[in-house]
Amino acid sequence: MRIQPKHSTMRFLKMNRPFLYPDEQIVLEDQGGFKHLFLYGWKPAHIFLTTRRLILCQLKKNVFEIDLSAIFKLAFENQYYVLRKRQILCVHYKEGNRNGILRMVVNGLHTWNSRLFQSTLLKVDDNCIKMIAGKLDDNCRTILWFLKENGHARIDELADMIDAANHMEVLTHIKDAINPVAQKFLGCPLLSFERSRIDPDTGKTVLFSWWLAGERQHRSKDRLLDIFEEKDHYQIILEVKKVEKSDLIISLVGNDINGKDLMIESRKIGSKWVERFRLSQEAVFENHEIYLKNNLLEIRLFKKSCPKSLENAGKEESVVIIQ
Numbered sequence: 395m396r397i398q399p400k401h402s403t404m405r406f407l408k409m410n411r412p413f414l415y416p417d418e419q420i421v422l423e424d425q426g427g428f429k430h431l432f433l434y435g436w437k438p439a440h441i442f443l444t445t446r447r448l449i450l451c452q453l454k455k456n457v458f459e460i461d462l463s464a465i466f467k468l469a470f471e472n473q474y475y476v477l478r479k480r481q482i483l484c485v486h487y488k489e490g491n492r493n494g495i496l497r498m499v500v501n502g503l504h505t506w507n508s509r510l511f512q513s514t515l516l517k518v519d520d521n522c523i524k525m526i527a528g529k530l531d532d533n534c535r536t537i538l539w540f541l542k543e544n545g546h547a548r549i550d551e552l553a554d555m556i557d558a559a560n561h562m563e564v565l566t567h568i569k570d571a572i573n574p575v576a577q578k579f580l581g582c583p584l585l586s587f588e589r590s591r592i593d594p595d596t597g598k599t600v601l602f603s604w605w606l607a608g609e610r611q612h613r614s615k616d617r618l619l620d621i622f623e624e625k626d627h628y629q630i631i632l633e634v635k636k637v638e639k640s641d642l643i644i645s646l647v648g649n650d651i652n653g654k655d656l657m658i659e660s661r662k663i664g665s666k667w668v669e670r671f672r673l674s675q676e677a678v679f680e681n682h683e684i685y686l687k688n689n690l691l692e693i694r695l696f697k698k699s700c701p702k703s704l705e706n707a708g709k710e711e712s713v714v715i716i717q
Contacts, residue, residue, distance in 0.1 A: 412442055412449045412456055417592045419445050422509055426500030427475060430458060436475055441500050443509060445591065448485065448496070460496060464488045465514040468507055475499050483507055508582040516582065516608030518542070524620055526584065529575045532629070533558075534567050535622075539631065540688050541585065541606040545593065548603050555688060568604065583607065618690075619669060626700040628677050630656070630693040632669060637662055639686055644693065646679045654679075658691070 414420070422443040427436045428450055439450040439457065448465075450458040467486035472479050483503055485496040500506055523542050527535045533556040540555060541547060552564045568585050576584035584607050593600050618633035634642065641662035647655050647670070656679075658669045673679075676697045683694040 411454075412444075412451055412459075414444065415446065417445075417597075418447070419588075419590060419592075421445060421513070422506060424500050424502065426498055428458070428499075429497045430494070436499070441498060443506065443513070445513070448510070450498075458496070460485065460487050462510075462514050465510070466493075468510055468515065470503075470507070471497070473497070483510075485510070511582050512586070512607040516580065518584070518606060518608040520618060522580070526572070526575050526579055527620070528622065530571055534571050535631070536690075537564070537567060538572060538584075539618075539690060541604065543633075543689065545595065546588075546591070546600055546603045546605045552604065619671075621671075623674075627694045627696045628674060630691075630695070632658060632691045632693075633689060634660065634686070634691045635689045636665055641665075642686075642691065644684070646673075656693070656695075658693075 420442055422441075424441060426439060426441045428439050428441070429436050437452075437457075439452055442449040442451065446462060448460045448462065449456055464487040465485055466488060467484075469484045469486070471482050471484055473482050474480075475482065480499055481503060482497050482499050483506060485498065487494050487496065498506075520542075523538060527538055530538065536556050537552050540552070549561050549564055552558070553561055556564070556567075558564050572585055573583035576582065585604050586607055587603070588600070588605050589602055591600055591603070591605060592598070618631070620631045622629040622631075637660050641660050643659045643661065645657050645659070647657050654673050655670050656673050660667050673695070676699070677695040678698055678700075679695065681696060685692040
């Protein structure tokens with residue numbers, strides 16, 4: 395998604411358009427100034443941030459560009475620019491065997507810093523998602539984990555996933571909950587809307603979708619397993635790729651003296667596995683709730699203090715086959 399500040403102190407020159415590769419799109423653009431070395435003064439330029447490069451143009455010529463993969467650090471400094479001190483953005487990058495620094499001034503400097511950070515330095519792994527998810531409600535977690543698994547999704551997909559009444563409900567979850575929490579922990583939003591973007595895994599152009607920012611870190615062979623404690627229940631989220639509902643069996647094993655374990659088992663030929671973990675003494679197996687969607691299995695176990703856990707008190711605990 396291209397962002398152009400509403401208020402700019404410099405007029406755009408339409409001729410300043412850089413050559414773009416077939417799989418490259420402009421993310422940000424504005425007029426500004428840059429200084430490559432301390433020995434040179436500030437120079438005006440039309441600055442572009444694309445999905446691949448940071449480009450500085452003067453008239454029809456690219457005077458300087460940095461591949462985003464070469465950037466390893468972003469920092470702020472205060473320097474004199476046009477007779478007064480201003481905050482500038484320092485972009486540290488690798489150039490062969492040496493390091494370079496590009497200093498730039500542009501309108502909306504913090505927006506540029508945030509988008510550059512998303513495109514270059516932000517690493518998104520399970521621990522990152524888990525940290526943010528721990529501060530969110532169930533619907534926000536569902537959205538977040540789905541985008542972690544798939545990278546992008548249209549808003550109607552996200553709405554169907556959480557049974558939202560409309561698209562505005564999804565936007566509220568993203569803009570008022572997920573991104574503010576990510577901004578607090580990471581220093582930048584985690585989800586962004588893109589009109590057009592190339593999926594790096596498939597090479598296909600994806601239109602009008604929400605994307606997970608940063609570089610996605612692929613997990614090891616270990617399966618995703620997260621447990622969250624809510625006010626009245628425990629929520630278990632387990633990744634169950636390439637497994638159907640009928641392949642899964644959930645049971646309670648052990649005794650009250652030594653504690654009890656929740657066992658989740660796949661009996662699918664070629665994909666047999668068992669996940670087993672100790673339950674909290676507060677967790678009750680009766681009246682548990684099970685959901686399976688988009689390769690994620692969710693189990694909710696209510697606490698003893700929750701009235702819903704007592705509705706069928708005394709009922710024999712049994713093996714559950716998901717249908």
